[in-house]
Amino acid sequence: MAKRVKKARTKATTKKKRSLKPTKQQKIILGSLVMLLGIALFFSFISFYNTWKADQSILDHFTDRSKEAENLLNKFGAWVSHFFVYRGFGIASLILSGLVTLSGAYLFFGIPLRKTWNKWFWGLLFMAWISLALGFFVPSSPLLGGTVGFEMTDFLKDYTGSIGVFLVLLFFLCVILVSLFKLTPEGVVNFVKQKRSDLASEFAERKQQGNTAEAKETFDTLTVEKETPQVLVDDYTHKEEIPLLTPDIPEPTLKKEPEPDDGFEVAVAPKEETINDPDLDIKVVPVKSETEETDNLAAKLVDDFGEFDPTLELGNYQFPTIDLLDHHGGDGNITINKEELENNKNRIVETLRNYKIGIAQIKATIGPTVTLYEIVPEAGVRISKIKNLEDDIALSLAALGIRIIAPIPGKGTIGIEVPNKNASIVSMRSVVATTKFQQAEMQLPIVFGKTISNETFVVDLAKMPHLLMAGATGQGKSVGLNAILTSLLYKKHPAEVKFVLVDPKKVELTLFNKIERHYLAKLPDSEDAIITDNTKVINTLNSLCIEMDNRYELLKQAMVRNIKEYNTKFKARKLNPNDGHKFLPYIVLVVDEFADLIMTAGKEVETPIARLAQLARAIGIHLIIATQRPSVNVITGIIKANFPARIAFRVTSKIDSRTILDTQGAEQLIGRGDMLYTQGNDVTRLQCAFVDTPEVERITEFIGSQRAYPEAHMLPEYVGEESGTGIDYEISERDVMFRDAAEVIVMAQQGSASLIQRKLKLGYNRAGRIIDQLEAAGIVGPFEGSKARQVLVPDMMALEQLLENEKNK
Numbered sequence: 011m012a013k014r015v016k017k018a019r020t021k022a023t024t025k026k027k028r029s030l031k032p033t034k035q036q037k038i039i040l041g042s043l044v045m046l047l048g049i050a051l052f053f054s055f056i057s058f059y060n061t062w063k064a065d066q067s068i069l070d071h072f073t074d075r076s077k078e079a080e081n082l083l084n085k086f087g088a089w090v091s092h093f094f095v096y097r098g099f100g101i102a103s104l105i106l107s108g109l110v111t112l113s114g115a116y117l118f119f120g121i122p123l124r125k126t127w128n129k130w131f132w133g134l135l136f137m138a139w140i141s142l143a144l145g146f147f148v149p150s151s152p153l154l155g156g157t158v159g160f161e162m163t164d165f166l167k168d169y170t171g172s173i174g175v176f177l178v179l180l181f182f183l184c185v186i187l188v189s190l191f192k193l194t195p196e197g198v199v200n201f202v203k204q205k206r207s208d209l210a211s212e213f214a215e216r217k218q219q220g221n222t223a224e225a226k227e228t229f230d231t232l233t234v235e236k237e238t239p240q241v242l243v244d245d246y247t248h249k250e251e252i253p254l255l256t257p258d259i260p261e262p263t264l265k266k267e268p269e270p271d272d273g274f275e276v277a278v279a280p281k282e283e284t285i286n287d288p289d290l291d292i293k294v295v296p297v298k299s300e301t302e303e304t305d306n307l308a309a310k311l312v313d314d315f316g317e318f319d320p321t322l323e324l325g326n327y328q329f330p331t332i333d334l335l336d337h338h339g340g341d342g343n344i345t346i347n348k349e350e351l352e353n354n355k356n357r358i359v360e361t362l363r364n365y366k367i368g369i370a371q372i373k374a375t376i377g378p379t380v381t382l383y384e385i386v387p388e389a390g391v392r393i394s395k396i397k398n399l400e401d402d403i404a405l406s407l408a409a410l411g412i413r414i415i416a417p418i419p420g421k422g423t424i425g426i427e428v429p430n431k432n433a434s435i436v437s438m439r440s441v442v443a444t445t446k447f448q449q450a451e452m453q454l455p456i457v458f459g460k461t462i463s464n465e466t467f468v469v470d471l472a473k474m475p476h477l478l479m480a481g482a483t484g485q486g487k488s489v490g491l492n493a494i495l496t497s498l499l500y501k502k503h504p505a506e507v508k509f510v511l512v513d514p515k516k517v518e519l520t521l522f523n524k525i526e527r528h529y530l531a532k533l534p535d536s537e538d539a540i541i542t543d544n545t546k547v548i549n550t551l552n553s554l555c556i557e558m559d560n561r562y563e564l565l566k567q568a569m570v571r572n573i574k575e576y577n578t579k580f581k582a583r584k585l586n587p588n589d590g591h592k593f594l595p596y597i598v599l600v601v602d603e604f605a606d607l608i609m610t611a612g613k614e615v616e617t618p619i620a621r622l623a624q625l626a627r628a629i630g631i632h633l634i635i636a637t638q639r640p641s642v643n644v645i646t647g648i649i650k651a652n653f654p655a656r657i658a659f660r661v662t663s664k665i666d667s668r669t670i671l672d673t674q675g676a677e678q679l680i681g682r683g684d685m686l687y688t689q690g691n692d693v694t695r696l697q698c699a700f701v702d703t704p705e706v707e708r709i710t711e712f713i714g715s716q717r718a719y720p721e722a723h724m725l726p727e728y729v730g731e732e733s734g735t736g737i738d739y740e741i742s743e744r745d746v747m748f749r750d751a752a753e754v755i756v757m758a759q760q761g762s763a764s765l766i767q768r769k770l771k772l773g774y775n776r777a778g779r780i781i782d783q784l785e786a787a788g789i790v791g792p793f794e795g796s797k798a799r800q801v802l803v804p805d806m807m808a809l810e811q812l813l814e815n816e817k818n819k
């Protein structure tokens with residue numbers, strides 16, 4: 011309620027502000043008035059110099075209508091001239107009349123007045139200078155310099171003497187010449203040099219022309235007399251033998267009739283070019299180099315205000331501190347159990363020896379949960395033989411989760427991953443604190459955890475560009491999602507990224523409610539930012555598709571290929587917000603239980619997801635989809651094809667592993683955040699960073715307690731297909747605002763519910779209902795997805811007629 015009142019108030023004030031601005035008509039009227047005033051001043055000042063003596067007595071009888079002044083503008087002219095010329099700046103006051111006329115012209119043509127400020131400043135300065143100069147140099151004619159010039163000269167003379175006044179005048183002349191005309195010493199030197207060389211070349215030319223003048227005269231008469239080029243050719247050949255034609259004279263360009271079959275267009279020089287008049291001096295008009303307005307403007311804006319800073323609205327926003335995260339009993343270091351290491355090695359060697367496989371070398375890399383034993387077999391051993399021994403090795407080590415990588419890509423060794431007896435937890439704190447993550451220059455950096463060799467694993471979500479996560483229940487999916495969201499919260503400002511959270515389980519992501527106004531995006535009509543209702547999911551996904559289309563349109567207009575370039579261009583102030591351009595935050599859609607959605611909504615969910623996955627990467631919408639059931643009817647071919655980055659936590663069967671990763675192995679994982687990550691071909695085993703619910707709560711509380719945006723980021727409105735069912739609404743059942751809405755729609759020729767919402771200040775649902783009624787009445791066409799509906803009534807007359815006919819039925 012309070013929000014609405016506030017909104018209404020701000021709307022009212024903006025309305026008030028708007029009404030203070032003069033309209034175009036008002037500007038034209040005011041402009042013409044000011045222009046005429048300037049012209050009146052000009053004539054008054056000019057005629058003042060003839061009439062001032064006669065009009066002097068009138069000044070005291072301004073209100074006396076029986077007395078007339080001789081000034082062209084009568085008493086008004088006499089009075090203003092007395093004020094500005096006599097008491098003011100003398101003849102320099104003409105500059106004032108010029109400035110007033112110019113300002114009037116600017117107003118008249120709708121050019122912003124602030125563009126005249128510069129001219130006013132320099133005009134007034136110049137006026138004072140002229141007044142002072144005339145007062146100083148022509149003291150005998152005080153009317154030229156005016157009282158100001160006279161008095162200023164007098165005043166300055168008292169303190170600095172005549173030389174001082176002269177120097178003051180010189181100084182200000184320098185100021186004006188340097189600042190206004192950009193005069194520099196080099197400029198003056200160049201100018202003098204240029205003049206000198208011009209003179210020299212002119213002199214040389216004349217000398218040469220003296221020799222050929224006679225010949226030219228004959229030639230000129232030849233060419234000037236002739237009208238058509240054809241005749242010129244004939245005559246020219248007739249008089250070919252003229253002896254005075256010297257090689258100095260350029261050959262006349264003859265116009266040839268284009269030959270029909272040569273296929274070339276012959277450029278024909280105009281006849282005038284053949285006239286070479288020695289007395290005709292050619293002057294090169296200096297060409298002004300034009301500068302590009304947009305770039306210039308952008309550079310100027312950046313100069314004046316700096317680059318656009320999207321974070322400015324929440325300028326005091328504090329990123330969450332590292333102390334909000336727990337150590338979880340470890341400081342990130344791994345303790346090596348030498349005995350365990352030795353035992354495992356011995357057992358591996360022994361088992362392989364039992365099968366007659368000799369080992370040339372063995373080394374171990376200890377990770378947080380798994381130790382990788384890399385073996386180099388003796389020459390002649392078949393790799394497939396070792397791979398087949400997976401179960402036997404597992405049996406001999408009496409351990410679960412053994413994975414054999416044969417061979418390790420790029421290493422030429424065979425890897426045997428054996429889980430540690432005491433796995434150490436990789437805390438979120440330990441990975442967030444690493445320099446690798448802190449200094450990651452990525453668009454959407456995510457720290458997943460640590461690799462088997464204990465390296466922090468950081469990837470860019472924007473490069474993935476979408477992520478599919480699967481794993482049996484209780485294996486660490488939710489913790490993984492929290493790790494992803496936490497990573498982004500630690501690195502990205504609320505202005506840079508927005509989350510759309512879908513949580514059909516209703517419990518997993520509720521903690522993020524606290525950061526709704528900082529980081530979440532939602533549909534205009536929804537109460538909660540976190541979507542738990544399946545029908546709302548469909549609307550949200552379609553709304554994201556609309557957002558995607560809108561963003562593509564913006565990118566097209568800005569002539570850029572992706573969101574990064576777009577935002578860079580926007581920050582450099584090269585895109586005008588008045589044309590609808592705005593800073594685009596990344597949008598990350600997180601769906602916690604995708605299988606549930608597919609089961610209930612099927613194609614309705616799959617189609618927009620697939621569309622987004624296919625197209626949204628360039629415009630900064632990234633999808634993270636998690637599922638418990640990685641079966642083929644949930645992760646369909648089309649979804650899989652568009653999610654190259656995938657994460658598998660432990661799954662129950664090889665088939666599930668294949669569905670997610672296209673390879674087996676995920677069934678061998680040991681759970682509790684043990685995961686496989688692939689982005690293309692390589693599969694990396696990682697230990698997911700652990701972030702507990704209380705930690706997430708602390709982070710969201712820390713962010714939530716800070717100043718926020720007035721509301722969550724609004725996604726575009728999506729009117730569900732069910733609203734366009736073509737129900738035949740009774741006329742009596744129509745909304746009271748039906749007619750007004752029809753008029754708005756017909757007038758704007760745009761059939762959108764949001765237009766009605768805005769213009770008539772209605773709620774979303776009511777506007778949607780009215781649109782249905784308009785469709786039933788045949789005023790707008792059926793629902794067309796992301797596009798506005800077609801308006802079937804061309805103008806107000808037709809609407810009037812349609813409604814009248816309805817009544818008579």
Ligand SMILES: Nc1ncnc2c1ncn2[C@@H]1O[C@H](COP(=O)(O)OP(=O)(O)OP(=O)(O)O)[C@@H](O)[C@H]1O
Pocket residue numbers: 435436481482483484485486487488489490638682683684697698699700701
């Ligand atoms: N990275 C991790 N490090 C250590 N323990 C973890 C990790 N991830 C998960 N666990 C443990 O596993 C438990 C279950 O994890 P989580 O809630 O993420 O599973 P889930 O896959 O989301 O299950 P469900 O699908 O039922 O929600 C956690 O409570 C935690 O004890």
